[in-house]
Amino acid sequence: MPIPSPLHSRTAPLCITQEWRDWSGYLAAITYQPAHEVEYYAVRNAAGLLDVSPLYKYEVTGPDALRLVNRVMTRDIAKCRVGQVMYSPWCDEDGKVIDDGTIARLGEQHFRLTAADPNLRWFQDVGYGMDADVRDVSTQLAALALQGPNSLPILKILFKEAKLDALKYYYLLQSEFNGTPITITRTGYTGDRGYELWIAPDKAAPLWDRVMEAGKSYGIIPFGLAALDILRVEAGLLLIEVDYTSSQHAKIPAQKSSPYEIGLGWAADLSKDEFIGQRALQAEKKAGSPRSFVGLEVDWKDLDRLYGAVNLPPQVAGRASRIAVPLYANGKHVGQATSMVFSPILKKYVALATVESSYAQMGKEIEFEVTVEYVRVRAKAKVTKSLFYEPPQKKSVARG
């Protein structure tokens, strides 16, 4: 039975649909109101607030903290300055991805890591013999994601002293809320301008209240996981156990993926100090990866044709679908689309997909399986970048 998150007292009354999902053992709202698109548009056009407390959080401290984190992560964390945040996957000894998350450098010898799965044991074991301490702070920190173009003005009302205007994409600042320390990171899982607020659980509810109050005139509403799923697919962001399987959970070797196979090749820094999986990734880089991660745009006209044949308009996933769909080329199975959704802002049916590397070039034509009235047919689709939507405010720094 999932348990309430530290923000449940606030989210529960707002969740009039009673649609909840178990997120790492916590109750998480799927959609607060019947039309999740409203929540989606709030994030794209105004502001939305999401409870992300169920994320796993770890702190690494001590003289060898950097050495430890750098040995875990495929990216070079030595380049992460104090006050900076990085996103990176991490791999097992065979170079297969275990999980991915953010690394916030709070001090020279102090990092805070987020993860989708429990990873304490892994971090501790990678750092065995090092002079560093890894602690699970998951239950000691609640987190709120304030996302959308209006997130900055709202935050500025709450934190008048903080230099929020100057806070760059993937940087952080420390402040106080009612006398309690708070970390504000300019991060998120929506592909829009956004901030995540990290605070002690007992202060999370008052913080929620203040954010909602300040955001009132800026159009803020809470948003749930249904809207989030659309936002993250548009932004080309991966979801563990949906778009890839953690090597720790894979039942057979074929279910495991290297960073190259899930579009995170850019994050594998083969020239940095030794990290777990480096040797295997060097070999894979040399030999080439059998699979690649791509975006797909399904040809709307073709969908129209297929559904038109049974006298229906195209039936597409309004909520992002996480049921993988096979992909074909010349009648041969070449991969699968793992997340797909009709993008409300692009008005396109888009998908995140894994395909054989020879089908990964931009513009490549591929067939996407669609079930039209119980009959499996194939629609034309085109390989694209997985980043479908990126508004300028996502990374821009406010003037002044």
Next chain:
Amino acid sequence: MTDFDFIVIGGGHNGLTAAAWLAKAGRRVLVLEKRATLGGVAATEELVPGFHFNIGAPDARLLSPAVLDGLDLKKHGLEFIESEIAAFAPQADGRGLTLWNGAEKNASEISRFSKDDQAWKEYSRQTSRFAGVLAKMACLRPPTIKNNPLGLMLAWGRLALQVRALGGRDMMQFMRVLPMSGYQYLNEHFETEALKGLLSVPGVTGSTQGPRASGTGFMLFYQQMGAARQVSGGVGQVSAALAKAAQARGAQVRTSIGVKRILSERGRGIGVELDSGEQISAKAVLSNADPRTTFMDLLGAPQLEPRIVRRLRGLKLRGSTATVHLALSGLPDFPAAGGDQARLTGDIVICPSLDYAEKAFDDAKHGRISAYPILIARIPSLLDPRLAPTGQHTMSIIFRYAPYKLAESNWDAERERLGDLAVETMAKYAPNLKSLILNRRVITPLDYEREYGLAEGSEMHGQMGLDQLLLQRPVPGFVGYRSPVDGLYLCGAGAHPGGGVTGLPGLNAAKQALKEIR
């Protein structure tokens, strides 16, 4: 150009064997020993003026002929004193059970106790056959789970044929009894508790396991690979001869030089850094230290994959041997020997029954010193009078079990209490013992760790339980004598075939290194 071809860390008998073998092949070899004397625990030291004691290993019964002859050790001064007696086990009822080397007399000796003399014949036939197979196995590099070289596969294939050649019946028995407990194996043969108690002792050597533990049967055969023979001048002479053999071929042997760490670069061992800070480079490094010291301390866990570190953390060292060395003014009188001094020239074993041994282990399992310990004593000065002043004697008593990790005390507090307990226990069988003691030195597992560098005082460099043998020795995933770090080899007892003064880990590791390092 590196400073040396090979650096051997640790001048124990295996390190020296490896060094001598490498030097024999014309390679430039450096041996670094932390202590002032060579030999590790296979050393003989003058703990009391005029009295020379074998610190750990009492003899070199398992020394492989491949080492002895291959390195001409006799030419370098190694001599053995053969003893007729294998073991003598005085009993509480005043009787004594003696076993000779060579089975002839033993049956009649056993018939004094029971009808087990018939079973003895079958037992000694079977154990010597099985020990023969093990002796061959000990000389081979263990195979890995996957991707074995053809030559190795052929060698193991030949061994498999030899097992097959035991005949269907013995072959099945071999497979059946290898994983068995000494308890079960001995109970299948014998009824006499005194005999079973005595025979169970080799099965629990060097491990914190009782005779009921599966796999202790294997150790019974392992220990049967050789016959008791004393080294003239003390067991330390083995190391002395090995060092001479190495030096004669150009190897450098430096004592009192501690290695601080093993240097590695991108997963390759490239040399060592000394305590002094000096760095010495080599094409490859062979470590005679135990696996934990080698990989966790000298190399450092962060140089290894987490899955390897996890396995190394699971390495069961679990030393539980203490030794009580006594300088004696005269020969102790064991009434059970009936005045026959010769019976005291082998092992004097106090282990009257299987339950006695198992109960001794129960204490250790719960972190206590055995209240009723197994004792294995030697009086080497009987056969080799030079070891003690004229008319006087050295007696070394191996005490089991003395677990390294004490639940409710510590070794600095328990050292002399253990010494007292050993003497009291032995004095039950040799009443004049206490009055003969001139001096006493107790070496606890903690002392073996501190003074001799054995992690957790494990003389086997990891207990030889079923789960730490063959391709699981020292831990799964290590390929033969190679380690996960290229150019770093393990040449001590932590590698196959394991502990005892065999020289085989050193020899096999050297052969492996020669093949791979040009």
Next chain:
Amino acid sequence: MAETKRYDAIVIGGGHNGLVNAAYLAKAGLSVLLLEQRPMVGGATVSEEIYPGFKFTVFSYVVSLLRPEIIRELELPRHGLAILPLESTITPLPGGDYIYRGTDPHETFRNIQRFSPRDAEAYREYGHAMYQMAKAVKYILSIRPPDPTSLHPRELMALLKLGKHFLNLDEQHMYTLAKLMTMSSADFLEEWFEFDPLVATLSASGIIGTFLGPRSPGSAYVLLHHYMGEIDGVFRAWGFAKGGTGGVAEAIASSAQELGVEIRTNAKVAKVATRNGRATGVVLENGDEFEAKQVVSSLDPKLTFLKLLDPKELPSDLVGSISKFETQGSSGKVNLALDALPDLACLPGEGVHLKGAISISPSVAYIERAYDQAKYGQFSEKPYIDIIIPSMIDPQMAPPGKHVMSCFVQYAPYHLRESDWEDQREAFGDAVVNTLSEYIPNLKNIILNRQVLSPWDIEQKIGLSGGNIFQGELSLSQLFFLRPSPGYAQYRTPIRGYYQCGSGTHPGGGITGAPGRLAAFEVLKDARK
């Protein structure tokens, strides 16, 4: 009046393996007679109303290992087999706390996290690893052990296939498997977990039914043996058979009868009749004789070879190794009829935790101390106890509002050094109730009836030699092609037409039915010749 009747095959013993064997033989068209000495079939797999209104799962009490192919092939659900899930395991701890492991992984995670965040994570990974292991050995459960001494191409091929199976395993999984085959369960688990009570309660699966402690090498294999269960394709799912484990036997018996098996109860076999080294039938204790071309014994190896046959008919090697076959039972059973629901001190009141197992295994040292006593011929005064309350899972097991409680207790050595079981039975029962009362304060006040079974009683009642629930220790020396004896691990015996199909053969004990099924295939192979 002695009668003589003729069958294609006779199966001796109506335990679950005998029933499975008979059913498969009948399914292949043989005329089959099954003989059971007791008034009911089931052997150790029975439910009996010892106290009016209360059904005891007298001996065995949980199901998981029953092979899914048997359930399908014998259509057992149609014959009434229903396996209800056992939700959880709760381990009360001395300080008044408890470890709870249930079906919701997050709940289990949070519970373990209170003691060790690291272990909470390790628990998931451990489950994953054991899943992989169960997958790796599943093949072994489904094959007849090859004979490594034989040079027959068939045997060499089988060995080759087996070797190939293992070589195809992931390298890391091979290492884990090697560890499982050689380690003690506590050592194996300590490589995963740091919280001792968690190690203890998990290690208990490594000692059940064996004369081993959690620190005895070889117990990790038994741990694996208990993970091989598969219900509805899910590995490691324990269940409780509706109606008790007797429900399993009844379903198989019903299927067997429908397939044409004739079942006779109260029919104790005295001897297997032989002529010229060939089995010709059986003789009952009452003098009745039955003839058959093939005779299959589901009894344990000692009875199968040394009692039903004249040892003189057997090679001395075999007689020797069967006499050495370790069958000393180590476990007892205490069944309680209760007036009300037991109340756990650590988690009072009714709750889902009472629908699962309650494990008295508070520390590794606790179980080891229990074992220490058994080694020297005493029952454990503070034993390891595995409890279920069948009436919480299947209300028909007891009158409304009342309950039955099944307590599997270890250690109770078959050989008591200074006394005998007739003398010690109730003292043993008292030790169990006293131990339980420390965790269940209201227990003594609600006991209506108590049934205490020592290994000796189990032997008396259902014949199992030494009262060993696996028909022989699951030690490395007694597994696979060594079970029950080298050279006779392929279900055949030196007597032509005489076969073995009990838990004393590969793959061993537990309600798997696998020995019965695999043996049937061998019998049928010969029948076709």
